[in-house]
Amino acid sequence: MLRRFFNSCLQKRSERSPSTSHHPEGSTETDSSDATLIPLQSTHSPTFPTRERLKIPTRAEAEADSQISAAKDPTMPKAARAAKANSTSKSAKDRKPYLRVQQAARFYSSANNAGGLRKSGDGKANVEAALDAIFNTLEPSKHWDSAGDMAPKASKDELDIEGVMGYCQALDVDMENYEFFVLADVVQVQSFGQITRQGFVKGWKQVWEESGGAVSPDMAAHKKHVQSQIGLVRKDVTLFRQVYRSAFAAGKELGRREMGMEMALPSWGELFAPTMKRWRTANVDWFEAWTEYLTQKFWVELEGAKEGEEKGQQGQGEQGKWTRTVSRDLWNQTLLFAEKTLLDETLGFWSEDQAWPGIIDEFVVWCKEKGIAKEKGGEIMEVE
Numbered sequence: 001m002l003r004r005f006f007n008s009c010l011q012k013r014s015e016r017s018p019s020t021s022h023h024p025e026g027s028t029e030t031d032s033s034d035a036t037l038i039p040l041q042s043t044h045s046p047t048f049p050t051r052e053r054l055k056i057p058t059r060a061e062a063e064a065d066s067q068i069s070a071a072k073d074p075t076m077p078k079a080a081r082a083a084k085a086n087s088t089s090k091s092a093k094d095r096k097p098y099l100r101v102q103q104a105a106r107f108y109s110s111a112n113n114a115g116g117l118r119k120s121g122d123g124k125a126n127v128e129a130a131l132d133a134i135f136n137t138l139e140p141s142k143h144w145d146s147a148g149d150m151a152p153k154a155s156k157d158e159l160d161i162e163g164v165m166g167y168c169q170a171l172d173v174d175m176e177n178y179e180f181f182v183l184a185d186v187v188q189v190q191s192f193g194q195i196t197r198q199g200f201v202k203g204w205k206q207v208w209e210e211s212g213g214a215v216s217p218d219m220a221a222h223k224k225h226v227q228s229q230i231g232l233v234r235k236d237v238t239l240f241r242q243v244y245r246s247a248f249a250a251g252k253e254l255g256r257r258e259m260g261m262e263m264a265l266p267s268w269g270e271l272f273a274p275t276m277k278r279w280r281t282a283n284v285d286w287f288e289a290w291t292e293y294l295t296q297k298f299w300v301e302l303e304g305a306k307e308g309e310e311k312g313q314q315g316q317g318e319q320g321k322w323t324r325t326v327s328r329d330l331w332n333q334t335l336l337f338a339e340k341t342l343l344d345e346t347l348g349f350w351s352e353d354q355a356w357p358g359i360i361d362e363f364v365v366w367c368k369e370k371g372i373a374k375e376k377g378g379e380i381m382e383v384e
Contacts, residue, residue, distance in 0.1 A: 123213070124205065124209075127204075127205050127208050127217050128201055128205060130217035130218075131200065131201045131204050131205060131217045132197070132201055134217060134218070134219065135197050135200050135201065136156075138159060138163055138166070138167055139156060139158070139159050139163050156197075157196060157197040157198070158194050158195065158196045158197065159194065159195040159196075159200075160193070160194065161193040161194070163195070164193055164194065164195055167183075167195065168180065168183065170219065170223070171183065171219075171222065171223045171226050171227075172223060172227065173226060173230075176270075177270045177273065177274075178230075178233070178243075178270045178271050178273065178274055178275070179230050180250075181243050181244075181246070181247040181250055181267070181270075181271060182226065182229050182230050182233055182243055183226055184246060184247065184249075184250035185229075185242060185243045185246040185247070185250075186203050186204070186207060186225075186226060186229065187199050187200045187203040187204065188200075188202060188203040188246075189246075189249060189250040190249050190250075190252075191249070191250075191252055191253060191254040191255075191256075192250060192251055192252060192253055192254075192263065193254075194254060204217060204222065207225060211225075233274075233275065234274050234275055240275045241335070243271075244271055244335050245332060247267060247271060248326075248328050248331045248332075251263045251264065251267050256325075258325035258326055258327050258328075259325060259326040259331065260322065260325055260326075261294065261298060261322040261324055261325060261326060262322055264326040264331070265291060265294065268287065268290070268334070269287060269291075272287060272338065276338060276339070276342060277342065279338050279341070279342075281341065281342060281345040282345070283345060284341070284345050284372055284373065286338065286341050286345075289363075289367060289370075289372050290334075290363065293362075293363050293366050293367075294324075294359075297324075297362075298322055298323050298324035299320055299321075299322060299323075300320055300321055300322075300323055301319060301320045302319060302320050302321060324359075327357075329357060330357045330359060330360075333356060333357050333360060334360070337356065337360050345373060346373055347364055347367065347368070347373045350364050
């Protein structure tokens with residue numbers, strides 16, 4: 001379900017983006033369907049100048065050259081030449097240009113240098129540089145446009161949907177279930193199908209800090225961490241609530257303040273599946289009841305094929321449209337309500353005097369009218 005929504009977003013953004021129908025000179029793109037997924041595992045590390053590239057002499061070479069030049073200077077008195085030769089060693093030691101180059105080359109020779117990152121006084125800046133370099137390997141400068149051609153990308157500071165799909169593939173994250181939201185929480189996704197450079201760097205730097213440098217800035221460590229979080233979210237209530245809250249931002253389309261119902265329903269289903277017993281109790285399938293209620297109240301069937309086609313172009317479905325979106329408050333309160341129903345399927349915790357969102361109040365009334373939940377002292381309606 002989430003993958004279908006991904007694809008619909010990709011189609012809409014491709015249609016909105018300017019089309020460039022020519023192939024760049026020397027282009028080697030193929031017509032393969034796999035071309036939309038870019039290879040992400042890069043073996044290249046950030047390249048920094050080494051001593052050989054800069055032609056910086058070693059300490060011994062610097063001292064020898066200085067002594068030779070001083071000895072060969074015919075205009076300099078003999079005593080002055082001797083003094084300069086003797087002082088060369090101290091001045092070279094103080095400047096140590098070759099040592100600075102060596103340190104930089106050693107540190108940046110590999111993004112896997114977690115020990116260097118932990119010990120360096122500029123650790124945070126170094127981590128940011130390494131993460132920034134990783135992000136550069138994830139986002140190509142070109143993408144497939146709606147005409148099926150390679151076109152220049154508008155921004156190098158965000159992964160589009162194609163890039164996000166490739167990144168998920170590299171980290172072995174399943175985009176069709178809750179695993180995507182675990183990754184989205186780490187890289188601080190703010191709209192569905194987009195990962196920004198700022199969120200990527202800030203999110204992974206925070207992970208590095210909280211782990212004491214154990215999660216180094218490289219793809220292998222990132223994959224290990226994400227997979228660990230995917231397993232942990234099933235049993236860690238605090239982590240699940242964090243992932244759930246951040247999923248609201250990750251589920252919104254770009255430029256929207258609220259989440260579309262067409263995204264909220266499958267997201268609820270995927271998030272509740274591994275963590276909250278699919279939002280089911282012994283006698284009630286709450287998620288099925290919630291879905292039925294929302295569909296009956298806010299889903300409107302479209303009349304005529306033309307209307308269906310027009311709405312399909314807007315990504316709302318081919319047969320109908322949703323007349324209600326999901327606010328952040330409703331999103332968060334739905335989790336609280338779901339947690340309480342798992343403890344009390346009679347809905348005895350609910351009161352009309354409480355500050356539940358109106359939709360939840362109406363859902364409770366609807367459940368009681370349908371006989372889904374029993375009143376205290378009444379009978380429980382079995383759900384098949």
